[in-house]
Amino acid sequence: MVNKDLIIIGAGPIGLSCGIEAKKAGLDYTIIDKGALTNSIFNYPIFMRFFSTAERLGIGDLPFMCIAPKPGRQEALEYYRNVVEFFQLKVQLFEEIFSVQKEADGTFTVTSAKATYKAKYIVIATGFYDIPMYLNVPGEDLPKVRHYYKEPHEYAFQKVIVVGASNSSVDAALETWHKGAEVTIVVRGEEIGQRVKYWVKPDMENRIKEGSIKALFHSNIKAIRENEVDIETPDGVITMENDFVLALTGYRPNFDFLEKIGIQLEGATLHPSHDETTMETNVANMYLAGVVCGGLETHLWFIENSKDHAGRIMQSILTKENKA
Known part of the structure; x- marks a missing residue:
């Protein structure tokens, strides 16, 4: 059993942003992803170019240097690899999460393909690109x-x-x-x-x-x-x-996984229940970050307007830790 303060599920840009903030907060964390680093971006079309500028795609105040006005897939992969190396983030890749179980003492048991973890807090930052419509x-x-x-x-x-x-x-x-x-x-x-x-x-x-x-x-x-x-x-x-x-009719979050771990889905858009200030879900000490927050409305959240979710989550966790 591996004991952690925080498990972050998803190693996309927002999961990495959560890792950066967790490290700044002094939390013992691990970022886990079932695929490659920034797996969704890796699976984008080879010549895809982002709508956003490099500045808006940057995380952790680390500059995203790009010659073109709009960065492409390859430049983004390079940048986020550099983010992991610069901040020395703890990332476990190609490790699928099978279950997240809330225990009687309020902690979580997380079972993956490679290990079993015990954590006080969970962040779900799994995006939406894995399941086609x-x-x-x-x-x-x-x-x-x-x-x-x-x-x-x-x-x-x-x-x-x-x-x-x-x-x-x-x-x-x-x-x-x-x-x-x-x-x-x-x-x-x-x-x-x-x-x-x-x-x-x-x-x-x-x-x-x-x-x-x-x-x-x-x-x-x-x-x-x-x-x-x-x-x-x-x-x-x-x-x-x-x-x-x-x-190419769009993609959706893994709703089966969200429901399996206890998160309620609301309305016709299957909006995952969460507090928009703290990002905490209906499951105490379990948080959402990034585009997964929008449910079927996958156009609501992007890297540039959801990277601040990480700061909100860590503030909530630190408030709880100080009270404890």
Whole structure:
């Protein structure tokens, strides 16, 4: 049994920020992640560029140096590795958490794939990128259907359907088209998403206007087969020849895990119960940090507007420790 003051679950930017603040507070902590360091960013498309500037993505007052106005995936990975080394953060990677059990004395027993921990406090900073929002249509389990997009070369000269109108969908549509794919974008609403990056949105709209990329608005995938896809459109169901479907319809937090460890989910958006001042959940001494706080509303929290969660959490913990 490994005894700690604090276990932080999730080694993304916000989990690392919590580790920095815990170290400043003199707490004995460990950051644990089931994947690589900043696993979500690692799994982003290779050429993805952030909406935010480097300054806003920085944590722990450590400067994020970047030549371009908007940093890319590789620069972010480099920066957050440097953060871990600079602050000498205690990070355990590729260690999945199986359970978090509240004991009668108020402490937590945390069981992972590699060890069992005893901790007084828990921080959940697990993000939302691990579980796709599935289409739930026949054929979605075919190998040609992808819920994550890495880079465009694989789709060169193929018939590609991209589902969705968010940043990830638009980036994938444009990049694969530039590499020679025949691209159709299927959008449930009436237009490209309003939150698409402002320097990308006009490019996508112009490609649609000129007919380079075909767009089907007010439309949904109905069925997927090996060589074709059925799409419900305002003019009825059409069948299109198809090689790949990029179903980039968004992602969600691991709600099953949150409920399993006792966190209540509220309303239609499955908002995890927590105090917005201290970030403490309905489970005493268990806290939330980062984008996981928004439930299904994954657009509410980003690195730049949630990195201060770490300070709120540590203030709450120190207040409790001083009272004790």
